Amino acid sequence: VASSSSSSSAVTTAEAGGAVPATMKAWAYDEYGDGTVLKFKDAVPVPDIADDQVLVRVAAAALNPVDSKRRAGKFKATDSPLPTVPGYDAAGVVVKVGSKVKGLKVGDEVYGNINEKALEGPKQSGSLAEYTAVEEKLVAIKPSNLDFAQAAGLPLAVETAHEGLERAGLSAGKSVLVLGGAGGVGSLAIQLAKQVFGAAKVAATASTPKLELLKSLGADLAIDYTKENFDQLPDKYDVVFDAVGQGEKAVKVVKEGGSVVVLTGAVPPPGFRFVVTSDGSVLEKLNPYLESGKVKPLVDPKGPFAFSQVVEAFSYLDAGRATGKEFVYIL
Numbered sequence: 001v002a003s004s005s006s007s008s009s010a011v012t013t014a015e016a017g018g019a020v021p022a023t024m025k026a027w028a029y030d031e032y033g034d035g036t037v038l039k040f041k042d043a044v045p046v047p048d049i050a051d052d053q054v055l056v057r058v059a060a061a062a063l064n065p066v067d068s069k070r071r072a073g074k075f076k077a078t079d080s081p082l083p084t085v086p087g088y089d090a091a092g093v094v095v096k097v098g099s100k101v102k103g104l105k106v107g108d109e110v111y112g113n114i115n116e117k118a119l120e121g122p123k124q125s126g127s128l129a130e131y132t133a134v135e136e137k138l139v140a141i142k143p144s145n146l147d148f149a150q151a152a153g154l155p156l157a158v159e160t161a162h163e164g165l166e167r168a169g170l171s172a173g174k175s176v177l178v179l180g181g182a183g184g185v186g187s188l189a190i191q192l193a194k195q196v197f198g199a200a201k202v203a204a205t206a207s208t209p210k211l212e213l214l215k216s217l218g219a220d221l222a223i224d225y226t227k228e229n230f231d232q233l234p235d236k237y238d239v240v241f242d243a244v245g246q247g248e249k250a251v252k253v254v255k256e257g258g259s260v261v262v263l264t265g266a267v268p269p270p271g272f273r274f275v276v277t278s279d280g281s282v283l284e285k286l287n288p289y290l291e292s293g294k295v296k297p298l299v300d301p302k303g304p305f306a307f308s309q310v311v312e313a314f315s316y317l318d319a320g321r322a323t324g325k326e327f328v329y330i331l
């Protein structure tokens with residue numbers, strides 16, 4: 001998001017030490033529906049913090065498909081009450097700490113996915129707002145080499161990639177196929193597979209214009225799904241990581257005794273689906289990879305979007321063609 005000022009440093013000093021206002025600017029919806037239910041509000045209550053939480057002045061927030069699925073009412077049975085301020089991913093500055101917070105202080109620059117269980121009672125007041133409350137255990141200190149926007153695009157996607165590859169048992173020397181390698185999660189799954197899990201062979205799928213991108217992320221084999229079907233190629237893999245929803249085909253290309261992990265849609269055995277758990281310690285574990293540049297956030301060139309352009313940003317994300325992450329500066 002191109003904020004009113006070009007830099008997000010405006011957040012680091014003034015708000016960090018200043019008084020916290022009672023109300024804030026935020027995007028919200030009070031009914032389920034498509035992007036048209038999103039309304040910009042300029043006097044939403046700033047959330048209170050619990051003893052184990054910090055209040056963050058949000059400098060940048062990222063969008064995820066789960067935001068749109070939740071807004072459509074797909075998870076209403078386990079959602080928090082309406083009205084909702086959407087947004088899972090945030091990066092910003094700590095402005096208040098709860099009495100039980102031990103590892104963070106006012107002024108710390110942090111990032112994280114604010115909902116521990118993505119679909120079970122996600123917070124009513126999310127990250128597409130000037131302030132958000134989040135448990136200390138769900139955030140980490142922002143990598144020193146990333147700006148707030150780059151950092152905001154990481155948490156939910158990188159935690160999903162990490163958890164999915166870990167649950168699938170990916171380890172050094174194994175092979176992995178990433179279905180949807182150019183997306184927010186897939187672009188990180190390729191990098192983690194190579195750099196963190198030590199995969200010997202990483203294959204990934206995308207459309208023609210994105211094949212070189214897959215290789216730049218570390219893929220040994222880039223499969224153009226507009227020209228060939230991965231399930232009709234001879235290769236079999238120890239792990240198949242499906243970020244598209246192709247579980248039925250994915251199980252056809254896994255080796256005997258291998259794993260198929262899917263993020264969305266149905267999958268027959270031996271495949272399984274999981275829902276990401278937010279965990280600040282995963283971000284801390286990945287910090288050396290992020291600060292060294294071995295793992296890089298991929299920011300969609302369509303962005304950044306201004307805080308006022310959240311509806312446009314979701315329209316772009318919902319079209320299913322995003323390359324890396326969409327994010328929004330909140331200043």
Ligand SMILES: NC(=O)C1=CN([C@@H]2O[C@H](COP(=O)(O)OP(=O)(O)OC[C@H]3O[C@@H](n4cnc5c(N)ncnc54)[C@H](OP(=O)(O)O)[C@@H]3O)[C@@H](O)[C@H]2O)C=CC1
Nearest residue numbers: 065160180182183184185206207263264274275276321322
């Ligand atoms: N279970 C969980 O905990 C989680 C589930 N998810 C889900 O995973 C899915 C992916 O999330 P995310 O990465 O954020 O999504 P994105 O919106 O970032 O994915 C967009 C990308 O998907 C690619 N894509 C679309 N169709 C295909 C296809 N048939 N084959 C290969 N690539 C394709 C596009 O590439 P191209 O333009 O080349 O088609 C585009 O780059 C979503 O459904 C999301 O809801 C995400 C996070 C957590």
Ligand SMILES: CC[C@H]1OC(C)=C(O)C1=O
Nearest residue numbers: 065066118263264275276
């Ligand atoms: C059931 C998967 C669901 O959970 C998240 C976080 C998504 O993006 C989904 O589609």
